[in-house]
Amino acid sequence: MAIDLAKQGINTGLYLELCATEGCPLPRDDEWVEAVDKKTSSMLEKLEADLNSHKTSLDKESIRMAHTELGDFHRNRGDFAAALKCYVRTRDYCATSRHTIRMCLNVIQVSIQMGNYAHVSNYVTKAESLPDVSDQVLFAQLRVAAGLAALDVKNFKVAARNFVDVSVDLGTSFSDICSVADVALYGGLCALAAFERADLASKVVGNASFRSLLELHPEVRDLVNDFFSSRYASCLSHLDKLKPDLLIDIHLRPHVAQLYADIRSKAMIQYFLPFVSVDMQRMAAAFNVDVVELEKELAALIMAGAIPARIDSQSKVLYARHADQRHATFVKALDMGEAYMWNTKALLLRINLLRADFTVKGSGDSFGPSKSSRQDRPDGRSVGYAGAGL
Numbered sequence: 001m002a003i004d005l006a007k008q009g010i011n012t013g014l015y016l017e018l019c020a021t022e023g024c025p026l027p028r029d030d031e032w033v034e035a036v037d038k039k040t041s042s043m044l045e046k047l048e049a050d051l052n053s054h055k056t057s058l059d060k061e062s063i064r065m066a067h068t069e070l071g072d073f074h075r076n077r078g079d080f081a082a083a084l085k086c087y088v089r090t091r092d093y094c095a096t097s098r099h100t101i102r103m104c105l106n107v108i109q110v111s112i113q114m115g116n117y118a119h120v121s122n123y124v125t126k127a128e129s130l131p132d133v134s135d136q137v138l139f140a141q142l143r144v145a146a147g148l149a150a151l152d153v154k155n156f157k158v159a160a161r162n163f164v165d166v167s168v169d170l171g172t173s174f175s176d177i178c179s180v181a182d183v184a185l186y187g188g189l190c191a192l193a194a195f196e197r198a199d200l201a202s203k204v205v206g207n208a209s210f211r212s213l214l215e216l217h218p219e220v221r222d223l224v225n226d227f228f229s230s231r232y233a234s235c236l237s238h239l240d241k242l243k244p245d246l247l248i249d250i251h252l253r254p255h256v257a258q259l260y261a262d263i264r265s266k267a268m269i270q271y272f273l274p275f276v277s278v279d280m281q282r283m284a285a286a287f288n289v290d291v292v293e294l295e296k297e298l299a300a301l302i303m304a305g306a307i308p309a310r311i312d313s314q315s316k317v318l319y320a321r322h323a324d325q326r327h328a329t330f331v332k333a334l335d336m337g338e339a340y341m342w343n344t345k346a347l348l349l350r351i352n353l354l355r356a357d358f359t360v361k362g363s364g365d366s367f368g369p370s371k372s373s374r375q376d377r378p379d380g381r382s383v384g385y386a387g388a389g390l
Contacts, residue, residue: 011078012036040077047073064093071106080114097130101138104130108145112177117152120145140170144183148251151186154258157194163187164203164210178251184213186252188220192227193262197270200228232267233288239263268297269306272318280316291316 003026006015012033019028047070054062071086087106094100104127111119124146127138147162166183178186191204204210205228214221219242226235239260246256271286272278284294298318301307308321353359 010036010040010076013078043073060093060095064090064099067093068106075110080110084110084114101127101130105141109177112145112148117149120149124149136167136169137171137173140166141174144170144174144178147186151190151251151255154255156190156259156262160187160190160194161203163190164207166213167209168212180213181216184217185220188214188224189259189263192224193259193266227267230271232271232286235267236264236288265301265306268301272307272309276320278318280318283318
């Protein structure tokens with residue numbers, strides 16, 4: 001199937017790479033490769049000739065279009081580095097903000113295909129600073145690009161915030177990068193791994209726009225609903241069913257293990273949070289796991305500081321380790337009392353100094369010691385500087 005799709009385009013390098021993979025059932029079609037290479041060679045010559053002609057006529061719009069067409073050609077051929085150079089060159093010939101936005105989107109798409117997410121973040125920021133970003137489709141495309149850039153550096157919380165802002169207006173406009181169902185998948189998994197329960201309720205479960213995306217991916221919708229409803233065994237079962245597909249996803253594959261670990265840990269934390277003690281036998285049944293394995297996971301979470309608890313391995317009970325509120329209240333009261341006494345003494349000292357017309361005056365030398373003095377008025381009365389040094 002992949003070979004048939006490759007033959008529908010002009011990327012002969014991809015076709016040859018697929019044919020060279022182990023277990024390829026189809027023989028290599030050298031005649032097709034030769035014919036496509038010959039055809040694309042003439043196409044490249046024509047595009048370069050058109051570009052040179054437009055440069056001679058100094059028509060900026062024609063030059064911009066020629067660079068864009070040349071970039072599209074290299075992109076279809078699989079030469080993403082050459083395509084990126086062509087798209088970046090259009091920047092000098094952009095006459096309107098719409099042209100600049102189109103340039104940014106072209107650079108973003110090629111950079112994603114190259115895996116250069118630093119470029120993606122830079123050009124998303126550049127596009128968002130332009131005045132014409134109010135278009136819903138464009139906004140959705142930029143949110144997807146920003147989400148993928150955050151996902152690449154394993155910043156799942158920022159990725160989730162970007163993905164949940166995407167609406168169904170995205171449609172097929174970004175299908176070269178990911179579909180609307182893919183956005184629902186990425187957003188759902190990142191939200192489960194990174195969001196707190198309140199954020200999950202407001203930004204995912206209660207977000208009508210993103211809920212409409214989840215309807216396009218029923219497995220992720222059920223996964224989110226089970227997690228939010230504390231049906232953790234069913235939630236983890238859905239995750240296991242999704243795993244084979246996620247391992248071949250071009251964007252999620254490097255992060256599957258981390259996402260699964262974070263979702264499982266967060267589920268355990270939320271399960272234990274309302275209780276003072278938990279029977280590990282029942283908890284193991286809720287998570288559909290062996291008690292010994294559960295104990296190891298809980299111990300790791302306790303060591304990491306994620307769960308304030310202690311394990312009774314003999315009776316298989318997990319006890320919450322709550323702070324002594326009575327002791328904390330007494331300590332806080334004592335601290336407040338000491339602070340009050342210090343402030344009161346300072347205030348009394350200030351009042352007594354003011355009554356005595358006492359001032360602390362510098363010697364004139366910034367490095368010399370200060371000295372206490374009493375200054376007299378010409379009428380014989382002393383003068384104190386109440387605000388000086390007090």
